[in-house]
Amino acid sequence: MAPSSGLPSSGLPSSEPRPCELPLYELPLVRAGRAVRSAQTLALAGVDGTPLATVHQAPPLLARLTVAEVREHCAGQDPDSAPDPALLRRAGRLFATATLGGLTPERYCELQARAAGVPVSVARHSLTDVARTFANAGARIAAECPPGATGVISPGEVSAVWARRGEVLAVIAPSNNPGTHTQWLTALACGYALLVRPGARDPFTPARMIDALLRAGVPPHLLSLLPGSHATGDALVEAADLSLVFGGDAAARRYGHDRRVILRGPGRSKLLHSGPVTDEVLDVICDSVGHDAGMRCTNATAVFTDGDPRALARAVAARLAPLTPAPPQSDEARLPVLPLAEARALREHLTRRLDGAVDVAAAHYPDGPLADLGDGSAALRPAVLLCERADHPGARVELSFPCVWVLPWRRSQGMAPLRDTLALTVLSDDPALAREALRERSIRKVLFGPVPTWSAGEVSPHDGYLSHELMEARGYGVADRLL
Amino acid sequence: MADDFSSVFESPLDDPPDADDLVRAAMEWHFSPLTGSPYWTERAKSFGFDPRTDISTLADLRLFSDIEVDWSGIPAHLLVPRGSRREPRRFGVYESGGATGPPKRIVDATSRSRNVAWQSMMLDAQGFPSGEGHWLHIGPTGPHVMAKNISVLSQLRGFLCFFVDLDPRWVRRCLSTGREEEAGRYVDHILDQVKEVLATQDIRAVSSTPRILEKAVGRADVYALMREKLRGIIWGGTSADAETLRLFEEEAFPRARIAGAYGNTMMGVAPQRTRLPGDTAACVFRPHYPYTVVELVDPERPERRVAEDEEGRVVITVLTRDYFTPPTLERDLATRRASAGGFPGIELSEVRPCDTGHTAALVEGVY
Numbered sequence: 092m093a094p095s096s097g098l099p100s101s102g103l104p105s106s107e108p109r110p111c112e113l114p115l116y117e118l119p120l121v122r123a124g125r126a127v128r129s130a131q132t133l134a135l136a137g138v139d140g141t142p143l144a145t146v147h148q149a150p151p152l153l154a155r156l157t158v159a160e161v162r163e164h165c166a167g168q169d170p171d172s173a174p175d176p177a178l179l180r181r182a183g184r185l186f187a188t189a190t191l192g193g194l195t196p197e198r199y200c201e202l203q204a205r206a207a208g209v210p211v212s213v214a215r216h217s218l219t220d221v222a223r224t225f226a227n228a229g230a231r232i233a234a235e236c237p238p239g240a241t242g243v244i245s246p247g248e249v250s251a252v253w254a255r256r257g258e259v260l261a262v263i264a265p266s267n268n269p270g271t272h273t274q275w276l277t278a279l280a281c282g283y284a285l286l287v288r289p290g291a292r293d294p295f296t297p298a299r300m301i302d303a304l305l306r307a308g309v310p311p312h313l314l315s316l317l318p319g320s321h322a323t324g325d326a327l328v329e330a331a332d333l334s335l336v337f338g339g340d341a342a343a344r345r346y347g348h349d350r351r352v353i354l355r356g357p358g359r360s361k362l363l364h365s366g367p368v369t370d371e372v373l374d375v376i377c378d379s380v381g382h383d384a385g386m387r388c389t390n391a392t393a394v395f396t397d398g399d400p401r402a403l404a405r406a407v408a409a410r411l412a413p414l415t416p417a418p419p420q421s422d423e424a425r426l427p428v429l430p431l432a433e434a435r436a437l438r439e440h441l442t443r444r445l446d447g448a449v450d451v452a453a454a455h456y457p458d459g460p461l462a463d464l465g466d467g468s469a470a471l472r473p474a475v476l477l478c479e480r481a482d483h484p485g486a487r488v489e490l491s492f493p494c495v496w497v498l499p500w501r502r503s504q505g506m507a508p509l510r511d512t513l514a515l516t517v518l519s520d521d522p523a524l525a526r527e528a529l530r531e532r533s534i535r536k537v538l539f540g541p542v543p544t545w546s547a548g549e550v551s552p553h554d555g556y557l558s559h560e561l562m563e564a565r566g567y568g569v570a571d572r573l574l
Numbered sequence: 575m576a577d578d579f580s581s582v583f584e585s586p587l588d589d590p591p592d593a594d595d596l597v598r599a600a601m602e603w604h605f606s607p608l609t610g611s612p613y614w615t616e617r618a619k620s621f622g623f624d625p626r627t628d629i630s631t632l633a634d635l636r637l638f639s640d641i642e643v644d645w646s647g648i649p650a651h652l653l654v655p656r657g658s659r660r661e662p663r664r665f666g667v668y669e670s671g672g673a674t675g676p677p678k679r680i681v682d683a684t685s686r687s688r689n690v691a692w693q694s695m696m697l698d699a700q701g702f703p704s705g706e707g708h709w710l711h712i713g714p715t716g717p718h719v720m721a722k723n724i725s726v727l728s729q730l731r732g733f734l735c736f737f738v739d740l741d742p743r744w745v746r747r748c749l750s751t752g753r754e755e756e757a758g759r760y761v762d763h764i765l766d767q768v769k770e771v772l773a774t775q776d777i778r779a780v781s782s783t784p785r786i787l788e789k790a791v792g793r794a795d796v797y798a799l800m801r802e803k804l805r806g807i808i809w810g811g812t813s814a815d816a817e818t819l820r821l822f823e824e825e826a827f828p829r830a831r832i833a834g835a836y837g838n839t840m841m842g843v844a845p846q847r848t849r850l851p852g853d854t855a856a857c858v859f860r861p862h863y864p865y866t867v868v869e870l871v872d873p874e875r876p877e878r879r880v881a882e883d884e885e886g887r888v889v890i891t892v893l894t895r896d897y898f899t900p901p902t903l904e905r906d907l908a909t910r911r912a913s914a915g916g917f918p919g920i921e922l923s924e925v926r927p928c929d930t931g932h933t934a935a936l937v938e939g940v941y
Contacts, residue, residue, distance in 0.1 A: 130816035130856065150818045152788040156825055159794070265941035290941070329758070330792055339939035345754065357939035388940050440938075491940045 116144040116193070116202065118294055120318065121301055122157045123164065124311020129153070133318075135294070137205035138419065138428045139466040144202065146294055149317035151326035154286070157315050158259060158330040161284045164312035165258040173282030174309045176229025182300075182307035183225025187218040191302040199299055201420050207266045207293040208468070210417075210424035213383045214296075217269035221300070224273040227549050228280040234550035235277075235558040249568030256563050257332025259284045263324045264297055265337040266290030267386045267491060272297050274355070275335055277557045279304070279313060286315040286331060288324045328352060333561065353560045357489040358388025358513035360544040363500065363528070364396040365519035368403055371541050372518055376403075376495075377410045379516060379544040381473065384427045385493030389514045389545035393486040395500035401451075401477055404497040408452040408475040411493055416462030416470030426462070426470040427492045434461050434469040437490060441474060444488045448476040448496065481508040506531040513554060514544040577657075579603055583685075583895040587692045593864035593918065594631045600893040601625040609657025613648055614898065617641070632867060635891060638900035645670075645678035645840070653681045653897060665896070668719035670839040671742040674905055677717070680839060685894035686719060689862045690726045693835065693845040696860070697731070700848050702831045703806040704731035707778030710771055712764065712786055713811060715739045719839050720811075724781055736775060738767045740786065742811075761789050765796050772799040779806035784814035784822075791826050801827060810835035810843075813926045816856045834859065836908075836925050840899060841890040842866045847921060850914050854883075855923030858911050863919025867891040869901070870910045870922060876903060885909050887928055 115134070119126040129147035137143050149157070188196060196218055204211035233241075240251035260283040262275045267290075279285055289297045294316070301314045317323060328334040328346065336346055337355045346352040362376055379391035396403050417424040429437065438460055452475040453460065461469040471492035478485055478498045485496035486508065500508060506527055509515060516538040517525045525539035535554045538546055547553065582591040582599045591599075604610045605618050605625045618625060623637050650667045658665070661683075669677040698704070709728035715721035715737050728735035748757035768790065771777060780800070782790075787809060790796045807822070807830045814822075814834070822832050834846040836859040847860040861868040870886030872878040880886035888906040892899035908922040 130820045131818075148815075148817065150788075150815050150821070152784075152791060152818045152821050152826065155788065155792040156821060159791075267940040271941075325754075326788070326792065337941040339941060342941075344752070348755075355941070357941075386940050390940070489939050 115142055118144050118146045118192070118298055118318070120147045120149050120153070121298070121305075121314060121316035122153075123160050124305055124314055135206055135292075137468075138208040138430055139205070139464070139468040140430065141205065143206055144294075146318050149288075149319040149323055151319070151322045154288075154317055154319065154323050154326040155330050157286060157317065158261075158327070161259055161286065161312050161315065164310075165284055171252070171254065171282070173232075173280060174304075174313065176232075176280065178307045178309050179228045179276065179280060179304070180226040182303040182309065183222035185303040185306055186225065186299060187222040189303065189306070191299050191306070194295075194299070199295055203269060203293055203295045204419040204424075206295065207290075208419050208428040209268065209293075209386060210384050210426070211420050212422065212424070213386075214269055217296075220270055221273055224270075225276060228276055231277065231550050232280045232558060235556040236562075237564060240564045244567055244569055246569050247571030249566065251564040252567045253562050254565045255282055256561060257283070259286065259331045259333075260561070261324075261327035261331035261334040261336075262287040262297075263328070263334065263336040263338065263342075264289050266293035267388075268383055269293070269296040270383075270387070271337065272300055274553065274557060276300075278335065278561055279309070281558055281561050282313075283333075283561060284313045284315075286317055286327055288317050288319055288327055290337075291318075294318050335557075353557070355388070355554065357392075357487075358390070359392050359487060359489050359511050360389050360514040361393045361395065361486070361509055361512050362391050362516045362518055362544060363509060363524065364394060364398065364403070365502075365517075365521065365524065366398070368398055368406060373406050373410055375516065375518060375541045375543055376407055380407070380495045381411055381414055381425070381493040382543060382545055384425060385473070386427055386491045387545055388489075389547075390493070391495055391516075391544045392489045393496040393498060395481065395486075395498050395508060397500050397502065400497050400499045404451045404475050404477040407495065407497065408455060408473070411452065411473035411475065412455040414473060414493065416464070416472060418464055418466065418468070424470070426472060428464065428468050428470045431461075431463065431467055431469045434471055437471065437492070441488070441490060441494065444485065445476065446484060448478045448483060448485050451475050451477050487511070506534070509534060514538065514546075516540075516542060516544045579895065584688070587688065587695060590864060590918075593867065596864045596893050597632055597635065598630050600898055601629050603657060603895065604655060604898040606657075609655055611653050611655045611897075613652040615656075616652075632864075632891075635901055641900060643900065643902070645680070646676040648679065650679045650681055653679075655895070655897075658683060658896070666719075666722065667717070668722070668839055669717040671714065671718065671746070673742075673746065677743075678840060680719070680897055682719065682722075682896045685865070685896040686723060686842060687726045688894075689842045689865065690723050691730060692862055693843050694727055694730045696845045696848060697806075697808075697833060700831060700833055700846075702731075702808075702833055703778055704733070707733065707776045707805075708736060709733035709779045709781070710736045710738065710768070710775075710777045712738045712768055712780060712782040712790075713740050714742050716741065718742075723843060727781075728779075731779075733779065736771050736777065738764055738771065740764055740783075761786070762793075765790055765793050769793075769796045769799065772796070772803060777803055779808070780804055781808040781810070783811040784809050784818060785812060787822065787826075788818070797826075801829070804830040806831045806833070808833050808835055810837065813924075814857075816924075819856045836922070838904075840902070841868070841892060841904070844868065844922070847914065847917075855909065855911060858914075858921050858923045859908075859925065860913075860917060860921050861919055863917070865892065865894050867893070867901075868920060868922060870908055870920065871903075873907070873928065880910050882910055882912050885924070888922075888925075 131148040135144045200214035203214045240253040414425040415423045419428045473493035476496045510533045512534045514536045528537045579599045711724040834857045837843040844859040844861040847858045869889040870880045873887045888904040891901045907928045909924040911921045
């Protein structure tokens with residue numbers, strides 16, 4: 092579906108005339124499986140200002156028309172139809188290895204890195220991670236389905252079916268990490284028609300996933316890619332049956348009351364450390380903070396310790412200091428990169444939120460917390476913020492770079508300071524602590540022992556099972572004789 | 575009104591006056607103690623120049639550049655020209671939506687209707703329907719001049735006009751205080767009324783905003799009626815991007831003629847100019863020159879007019895018998911386009927609100 096060689100590359104069908112003087116990659120819309128142009132386009136630049144791509148834009152009206160079109164397709168479908176897991180496995184392989192939309196895997200990784208400011212090593216390892224997640228989708232769906240609703244209902248039996256709560260799912264996607272997008276694959280495996288509004292800085296990852304899925308043979312009406320503004324997102328959320336929305340506290344305020352919206356907000360993942368500070372403890376903390384440039388919701392935002400917070404913070408800062416600032420497309424990059432002004436604004440925001448906390452990492456960076464890369468962009472160096480009390484508000488401040496708050500904790504305080512946590516690693520040898528954490532509902536995943544906060548199993552829930560929000564058990568009974 | 579100024583203020587619609595002739599007539603009319611409004615004749619005493627002798631061309635209007643007009647605070651009756659009081663004509667007071675602060679007020683008797691008659695001529699050229707069936711306006715009525723404009727336009731085109739009122743100030747208040755849900759309920763309330771009118775009346779044409787039209791497409795019950803019945807749609811009030819316009823024409827309402835209208839309470843209506851081969855913009859607006867003079871200036875250096883195909887900030891001047899507006903910087907940005915077919919005024923496209931002092935709000939979290 093795309094030109095096999097030569098620049099400029101384009102994700103548009105090759106039958107379309109391509110303006111050859113345009114040096115930019117062209118990213119089309121996908122409407123119910125069809126790649127189409129828009130009369131409205133937006134230039135997407137890298138974090139260093141280099142123009143990278145022309146992104147075709149979907150205004151809110153297009154979102155509504157596409158939802159209506161998708162619904163017409165769905166109307167003729169079997170209510171429990173869903174793509175064969177074998178197609179998803181094939182799509183994962185294509186994502187990792189094929190030239191899709193005119194982009195080789197390596198060229199995709201470079202565009203993703205330069206636009207999103209995420210080190211290219213992240214996109215590279217995501218190629219295989221995504222392929223693995225795709226391959227595992229069938230097993231995950233099976234594991235998440237209640238056993239009482241899996242069987243064939245025979246005459247004379249009243250039982251349960253595992254049924255979709257709707258047909259059409261809007262996804263308001265982020266740009267923080269390619270792996271985040273694998274979450275909506277679960278919805279596809281449930282048989283939902285997806286309309287994805289990508290994040291402004293990374294339309295490439297969902298575009299590549301959708302290209303791979305279409306090429307693998309997933310029914311076209313199940314997949315749409317609609318880059319656009321907040322208004323486009325709002326129109327999608329309004330028009331779809333259910334929505335998966337990635338966002339910050341503003342999105343939570345906006346959609347939090349809407350029962351049709353599944354919200355993926357800040358992770359505020361944490362570690363609870365009790366006992367001596369060993370090399371292994373420091374490794375797990377630093378890995379939790381700095382893995383994938385610290386931009387995931389499962390990267391740690393805070394460490395609570397019953398030891399000496401100052402000594403721990405200093406040791407963590409020293410271990411994080413070697414993370415290399417470099418342009419995101421370079422092999423050695425390990426830190427997020429933003430346009431200089433945005434990087435400054437982010438650090439200034441952090442300064443305003445300090446509330447008495449001290450950045451003990453500052454000592455490692457004589458030229459300041461931002462590494463000016465000289466091309467209009469800057470890498471964000473790690474911040475390690477030492478707090479004097481367990482209820483310091485910093486533990487709720489999640490920023491998209493390796494930024495960790497270190498706070499004192501006493502056993503008597505229990506789990507109260509650890510509430511609202513997507514992933515908690517309990518760095519201790521006391522299983523009672525892990526059990527106590529499991530009793531706190533707002534801690535969505537507990538990892539006991541030296542494992543980083545971002546660890547996940549093949550069927551472990553990320554924030555509950557997504558399929559449990561997309562599906563429900565409905566009663567179904569069949570008489571033992573026909574009327 | 576027949577007087578020495580009739581040939582310029584009320585010239586035939588297809589034979590507009592020379593702009594400088596109109597400027598001189600407007601200065602004489604609005605600043606003469608015999609014919610000018612109490613507001614302008616009083617203000618002129620402190621100008622430091624005499625508009626009747628010192629201004630004889632469009633360019634001379636720059637003398638007004640230091641003169642601020644608080645359209646929100648003026649007692650509106652003081653804006654009625656003395657020269658019009660002897661006439662058995664009825665002035666109306668019309669208010670802006672208040673997007674940029676408290677509502678601005680103007681007075682109008684027939685000048686705006688001439689603007690609308692000119693718009694109707696352009697709609698004829700575009701094959702916009704007339705005659706059979708009725709018109710439905712879904713938009714501001716009440717204090718807003720839009721209702722009067724649409725009444726006149728629908729009558730000129732032989733339609734009965736139905737209205738569903740939309741209070742733009744309430745929508746804005748909802749949105750500015752984070753009450754999107756309430757704004758959504760209000761739009762649904764409007765669309766329920768639209769459905770009722772469409773279901774019972776022979777509606778062939780609609781005027782509304784792009785946003786309401788988009789929301790209507792999202793309501794299957796309303797949209798089915800609109801798609802089936804409408805042969806003409808006028809959109810205006812807010813901007814629309816090129817893809818939305820394409821979708822209106824090609825997908826959403828393939829049986830309807832679609833025509834845009836740019837304008838506001840202060841400047842009047844700049845209808846969509848009939849499309850020409852070679853137009854790069856989907857919709858080019860033509861102001862009612864010289865009664866409404868639009869200029870586009872460099873947002874950073876307002877004294878510089880932008881070149882063709884360059885974006886600039888809108889400056890309007892209004893020179894009608896009913897009211898005068900000196901050159902005024904508006905909130906909109908637009909792209910200047912070469913005037914087609916010997917039209918003497920400038921034309922413009924890609925109108926959008928100017929985000930002054932825009933800074934991206936920083937959001938915590940990784941998404």
